[in-house]
Amino acid sequence: GEDVEQSLFLSVREGDSSVINCTYTDSSSTYLYWYKQEPGAGLQLLTYIFSNMDMKQDQRLTVLLNKKDKHLSLRIADTQTGDSAIYFCAESPNTNAGKSTFGDGTTLTVKP
Amino acid sequence: DTAVSQTPKYLVTQMGNDKSIKCEQNLGHDTMYWYKQDSKKFLKIMFSYNNKELIINETVPNRFSPKSPDKAHLNLHINSLELGDSAVYFCASSQPGGVGEQYFGPGTRLTVT
Numbered sequence: 204g205e206d207v208e209q210s211l212f213l214s215v216r217e218g219d220s221s222v223i224n225c226t227y228t229d230s231s232s233t234y235l236y237w238y239k240q241e242p243g244a245g246l247q248l249l250t251y252i253f254s255n256m257d258m259k260q261d262q263r264l265t266v267l268l269n270k271k272d273k274h275l276s277l278r279i280a281d282t283q284t285g286d287s288a289i290y291f292c293a294e295s296p297n298t299n300a301g302k303s304t305f306g307d308g309t310t311l312t313v314k315p
Numbered sequence: 316d317t318a319v320s321q322t323p324k325y326l327v328t329q330m331g332n333d334k335s336i337k338c339e340q341n342l343g344h345d346t347m348y349w350y351k352q353d354s355k356k357f358l359k360i361m362f363s364y365n366n367k368e369l370i371i372n373e374t375v376p377n378r379f380s381p382k383s384p385d386k387a388h389l390n391l392h393i394n395s396l397e398l399g400d401s402a403v404y405f406c407a408s409s410q411p412g413g414v415g416e417q418y419f420g421p422g423t424r425l426t427v428t
Contacts, residue, residue: 234415245319245405245419246358289356295415301346302371303417305358 205229207306209292214312221279223309225292228273232294235268236303237277240289249290250277279311287313318342319420321406327426328396335392336423338406346370347389348417349381350405358405364389365411393425401427 206228215221227235233254238246252259252266252275259266265278279286292306319340328334340347348371349361362381363371369381378394393400406420 236416238417240356243422245407245421246417247419248416251414251416291358301348301363301365301409301411301415302360303415305360307355307357310356 205232205294205296205304207292207294207304209290209306209309211307212310212312214314215282217282217284217313217315219282221277221282221286221311221313223277223279223290223292223311225275225277225306226273227275227292227294227304229294229296229304230273231296232273233297234295235266235275236291236293236295237264237266237275238291238293238305240291240308242288246291282311282313284313284315287311319406319408319418321404321420321423323423324421325424325426327428329428330396330398332396333392333394334396334425335390336404336406336425337388337390338420339388340406340408340418340420341387342408342410342418343387344408344410344418345386346409346411347383347386348407348409349389349391350407350419352403352405352422354402362389362391396425396427398427401425 236251263280289308293303295303407417
């Protein structure tokens, strides 16, 4: 079946850039997503990228997709303490089918 | 207005009891989900319904029974609760097609003692 893998922890200093990496196995992935989960809350979509794109930038967030290597990354520029959260990578091969496969989440800790 | 709501937010109960968690979405979505997030924060899909029909049923004990009275509601009933059922349960919804973004509820923290 489909698999999505991420490293579990990342710690950075405030003001540095954070890079969270994800690999996936499903070559038919159509959409790839980054969700953010703050403490005590549900997941919220942060950004997504369509599989025919290499890069997407949205303010401090940059998503890079290497489809050949099935590798997705999320870069957060000028990381702030408010960025401390769990970041989940997810993929969906067919949004009509309604199923996304989620990674195990990367806990980002931002130190002042 | 809350998009996806769940009740209760916290649920503490004893082993062997039966409990239900309710979920409602006001987004007009056709698809709803239940996820279980364990103490390590790993997120596992349990069930998915599309227009009141079960479309995803992962390997979940049959003590867990979802019920969808209409496409805006998906409830989760758990029989004979066990210690290992302690987790945070998230409801989510999405609309087929498009980006496929899922909207999550705030979660229900279930503690079985």
